[in-house]
Structures are given as C-alpha cells and as structure tokens.
Amino acid sequence: MEPRLPLDAGLLNKALAVPHQPIYLPQCEAAGVRVWLRRDDQLPGGNKYYKLYFNLKAAHEQGKEVLVTFGGPHSNHLHAFALACQQAGFYGRALVRGYPSYADSPTLAEIKKAGLRVEFVGHSEYRRLSQAGAYTGGHHEYVIPEGGANGLGVQGAEYIGHAVEQHFSGGVRHLVMAAGTGSTLGGVARALRHSATQALGISVLKGAASASLWPVNADYGTNWRLLWGFAGKGYARALSPQMLSFWQAFERSNPIAIDPIYTLKMLWGIEQLAAMGYWRRGEQLVAVHTGGLQGRRAFAQRPADATAMQ
Numbered sequence: 405m406e407p408r409l410p411l412d413a414g415l416l417n418k419a420l421a422v423p424h425q426p427i428y429l430p431q432c433e434a435a436g437v438r439v440w441l442r443r444d445d446q447l448p449g450g451n452k453y454y455k456l457y458f459n460l461k462a463a464h465e466q467g468k469e470v471l472v473t474f475g476g477p478h479s480n481h482l483h484a485f486a487l488a489c490q491q492a493g494f495y496g497r498a499l500v501r502g503y504p505s506y507a508d509s510p511t512l513a514e515i516k517k518a519g520l521r522v523e524f525v526g527h528s529e530y531r532r533l534s535q536a537g538a539y540t541g542g543h544h545e546y547v548i549p550e551g552g553a554n555g556l557g558v559q560g561a562e563y564i565g566h567a568v569e570q571h572f573s574g575g576v577r578h579l580v581m582a583a584g585t586g587s588t589l590g591g592v593a594r595a596l597r598h599s600a601t602q603a604l605g606i607s608v609l610k611g612a613a614s615a616s617l618w619p620v621n622a623d624y625g626t627n628w629r630l631l632w633g634f635a636g637k638g639y640a641r642a643l644s645p646q647m648l649s650f651w652q653a654f655e656r657s658n659p660i661a662i663d664p665i666y667t668l669k670m671l672w673g674i675e676q677l678a679a680m681g682y683w684r685r686g687e688q689l690v691a692v693h694t695g696g697l698q699g700r701r702a703f704a705q706r707p708a709d710a711t712a713m714q
C-alpha cells in the first residue's frame with residue numbers, strides 16, 4: 405500500500421458534523437432499501453467546499469494573494485468560490501463564460517457583492533482559457549480550474565468518503581452522488597478503495613462522450629462505478645414531465661429542497677435503479693446532497709409546474 409498522508413483534522417471534523425437523514429423514495433421502499441441523505445448542501449458551497457479546501461490552503465502556503473477561477477453565469481462553483489474567498493480573505497477573480505448581458509444573474513450579483521471581480525470571456529476564448537493549464541496566471545495568482553476539478557479538489561472530496569465510512573462503520577453498501585466532472589466521485593472512490601462501501605456516480609451529462617473532463621485523475625482505485633442514462637435531455641436542459649412530477653413528489657414527502665441539475669438526477673437514478681432491481685434487498689445506501697440550491701433560482705421549471713400538467 406502507498407503511504408497515506410495523515411488526514412486533515414479541520415476538514416474531517418467538518419465532514420463528520422454533516423448530518424445524514426432518512427428519506428422516503430417509493431421505489432426504494434418497495435425494493436427494501438434504506439436511503440440516507442447526506443446533507444452536504446448545509447456546508448457553504450456544498451461539495452465545492454471540499455474541492456476548494458486544499459486549494460485555498462495551497463494558495464495561502466504559496467503566499468498568493470489572488471485566486472482565479474472559471475465558470476458559467478449560474479455556476480455553483482463560482483458561488484462557492486466567492487464565499488470561500490470572502491471567508492479566507494483572498495482577492496478573487498471570476499472569468500465568466502459569456503457576455504455582460506448576463507451580469508444580473510442572481511449568482512453573479514451575489515459573487516460581486518462578496519467582493520469578487522467578474523470578467524466576461526466570449527465562448528471560444530473561454531473554451532481555450534479554461535483548458536487545464538492554458539491560463540497560468542500572474543506570479544501572485546493561484547488558478548483553480550472550472551468546477552474545482554484538480555488534484556487538490558479530489559483530495560478534499562475524499563473526506564465525504566472518510567466521513568461516511570466512520571459514521572456508518574462500513575455498514576453502507578453504496579455511497580451515491582451526482583457526477584459532473586467526476587472529481588468528487590474520484591475523491592470518494594479513493595477514500596473507499598479498501599472499503600465494503602462502493603462509490604457510485606450518477607452522471608448528469610447526457611452521453612459518455614460528453615464527459616470530457618473525466619477521469620481527472622487515474623488514481624481512483626477500482627471500488628467505484630459511473631452510470632449514465634438518468635440525465636434526461638442533458639445537462640441543465642428542460643426536465644421531462646416524469647422528472648418534474650418526481651421532483652414535486654419528493655419535496656412533498658421529504659421536507660428537503662433539491663436542485664434540478666444534480667441532486668434531482670441522482671435521486672431519479674436511485675429510484676430507476678431500485679425499479680430495475682439494482683440494489684440488494686435490505687441494503688443501506690447513502691445519497692449525497694451536494695448542494696446547488698443557489699443555481700436553482702435561474703432554472704425555469706419549478707416543482708409546482710408538475711401540477712399544471714397533470
């Protein structure tokens with residue numbers, strides 16, 4: 405086994421304090437599966453909190469004064485980045501995909517209020533700049549890639565796995581999360597390399613081909629799966645009537661708000677898999693609520709829309 409770094413007590417304690425609550429999902433109930441929702445949405449920035457943690461530490465250790473990152477106008481990552489900069493006292497620059505006409509998105513208004521400098525970058529220039537390593541920054545700048553998807557981001561995400569392992573003492577068969585870049589999944593997989601709990605990602609992208617950022621890091625071990633086919637029409641696209649009424653039913657039977665781009669897709673996937681007999685009767689699974697509620701404001705559909713269509 406490779407040598408392991410000692411765990412960071414600060415991040416581990418944060419992760420251990422995150423509550424797990426039982427949720428009701430009808431197909432899982434019928435399949436005899438107990439589902440716990442891990443409320444990482446209660447951390448500032450959801451799963452991005454973990455991905456930014458060691459990046460901020462590194463920036464501090466390297467004596468950098470300015471943090472730079474990339475994202476779209478509704479990005480959860482940018483929102484989390486702004487909170488983290490404000491908290492840690494860094495000056496932050498956000499390179500935003502698109503044009504100043506997006507300037508009044510609720511996300512961008514808030515990150516400006518948090519003191520970030522927002523700079524718009526046209527689509528093709530954005531594509532070029534946001535490629536890993538294309539923008540290296542000035543000597544006083546520390547650059548974090550889109551989504552916080554770098555090695556230190558993966559290292560932070562490991563703590564979700566460590567916390568679930570400690571909290572449930574290995575009594576959970578699957579630890580499930582939505583996957584965009586897959587770097588959260590990668591970290592969790594790494595933490596669970598030698599565990600009886602398997603890391604399972606539900607892709608929020610439409611096709612395997614569109615998962616261009618994955619794998620970020622080849623060192624995930626083998627105790628994980630990434631499943632496709634539960635993202636409907638694709639990333640941040642309109643929801644089908646079925647998914648919309650599932651959203652409504654979920655929020656009616658569980659007093660928990662979820663976002664339509666990530667956590668809804670994950671829970672939908674968990675239910676479809678239950679109906680297909682994927683889970684073992686009697687198993688416990690933990691589903692991660694990765695946050696994203698701030699981005700929900702910009703999403704046109706609402707759970708209430710389902711009623712109008714019935």
Ligand SMILES: *Cc1c(COP(=O)(O)O)cnc(C)c1O
Nearest residue numbers: 480584585586588666694695696
């Ligand atoms: C960014 C994000 C994810 C995806 O995380 P990856 O590490 O990119 O796979 C999942 N859920 C929410 C709410 C997010 O904001």
